Amino acid sequence: MTEEKAPAKPPRKKASPSEPKKRQPKPPPHRMGFVTIMGRPNVGKSTLLNALLGQKLAITSPKPQTTRQQLLGVLTHEGYQIVFWDTPGYMRRTRDALDRRMLSHVQEAMLAADLALLVVEPKPPGDIEKALLKVLTQEKTPTILVMNKVDTIDKLSLLPLMEKYLALNPDMEIVPISAIQSDGTELLTKLMVERLPQREAEYDEDEVTDRSERYLASELVREQLFRTFGQEIPYDTAVEVEEFQEADGVSRLKDYIQVVVYVNKASQRRILIGKGGGAMKDVSTAARLQMEEVFGREIFLEVWVQVWNEWRNDPIFLEDVGY
Ligand SMILES: Nc1nc2c(ncn2[C@@H]2O[C@H](COP(=O)(O)OP(=O)(O)OP(=O)(O)O)[C@@H](O)[C@H]2O)c(=O)[nH]1
Ligand SMILES: [Mg+2]
Known part of the structure; x- marks a missing residue:
């Protein structure tokens, strides 16, 4: 019986300082989370959901209180999955059983969210914006303020408006967008992904909604x-x-x-x-x-x-x- 000799190891090469080691770049961790789209009626929440998904899923209209239930929309990309909840417009006063149910859909979605998009029109904050921001701060829900419909105003009036919102929460990111023109939605998506937890995808790639x-x-x-x-x-x-x-x-x-x-x-x-x-x-x-x-x-x-x-x-x- 002959014994095979292990081949001699090649001499170890010293890495020269001029020749940096080549490393495969590590892919960034996968991010996944639930994002609630909220705000007063008619500010463009459902239009924003459709713009972020790049397809029509939610119904929209020029009249307030178009959305009655929460609607889930899933955006899946390499490296991240965002699950959006479009919610009914937030009301401070409810008149009947349907209103109360609509409000409870908003509250449920708000409590379960990893991140909230508070959608506003390019107007100074009113009672509803202040009330929602207060709850989001109490719940410690990370929030991005989305100032929608900026196509309707003069760009110069944007900064003073943003300052009014920053006075309510100086740490909040504010993103001006036009959902109807899909303008600013790419930056918004990037900021959302950065704020989501490291988590694996929960929905299949081709699943866009939980609704039939x-x-x-x-x-x-x-x-x-x-x-x-x-x-x-x-x-x-x-x-x-x-x-x-x-x-x-x-x-x-x-x-x-x-x-x-x-x-x-x-x-x-x-x-x-x-x-x-x-x-x-x-x-x-x-x-x-x-x-x-x-x-x-x-x-x-x-x-x-x-x-x-x-x-x-x-x-x-x-x-x-x-x-
Ligand atoms: N000019 C302009 N109009 C917009 C924009 N986004 C939405 N709208 C219009 O605003 C109106 C309300 O839009 P929706 O998306 O239905 O608003 P919503 O916040 O979902 O409303 P509710 O479901 O009733 O709470 C519609 O007429 C939209 O076309 C925008 O970026 N610019
Ligand atoms: Mg809606």
Whole structure:
């Protein structure tokens, strides 16, 4: 039996000072966290969520209190995952059961957040901004103040406004943006990532929301109601998907979605379907086109209108619809 000799070790090379050791750069740690988007009604929270995600998920409208529930949107990139919560506009006074539920959605999302985006319009801080900042400071929630809609003001007025917010919390980062033009959102994303904990991703790469297409379909109808009808109707309408059947390529060539729009009283039903249902037809067509864009396929949409008296104060109804 012969013994194999281990080959002689090559002489160790001394690293010369002029030749620095080549090291593989270590990738930065993966960051992941929950970010609550909050602020008074109509400041552009849902528009901001869509801009940050780069796709339409949340419904938006020029009327306050468009968003009724919290909506989760996931942004996954190499190195980070941000889970956003779009919340209803913060109200100090609630009038009915729906308002109280909307407020509790804001509070839940605020308490569970790793980071809060407090969205404001380019105006001096009011009662709501002061109240929210107070709670966020008490809860020690890291906060970025997002000054949205800066496309509507003269750049020179920005600094004095920012100073007013800094007087409330001198350590807070303030980021001016225009959500509608996706201007400033890249910097905002960078600042958020820096403030998130080191954590692994919790959602799959292709998961954008926790909500079903069924829910998104009902929201897209509600968006058109908010955009089409006057002051009272949008607040007194609720939307529920009754049927959602996917195309099977044989007897059903398009997805079939049947939606019921609930109103508070009979007179509102008459407004919605009055004069041959003209306005509702427009709502239905616009909602269908949006659904086709968001879902990426053809849809057959049917919309019915029903009366449910005082639904805003009916806990069973609110539970059923999911508000
Ligand atoms: N000019 C301008 N308008 C904006 C901007 N962002 C949002 N808006 C408009 O502001 C209105 C309200 O936007 P939303 O995103 O629905 O606001 P919100 O804060 O989610 O509102 P609620 O859900 O009702 O609390 C819409 O008409 C948007 O088009 C912006 O950067 N610039
Ligand atoms: Mg909203």
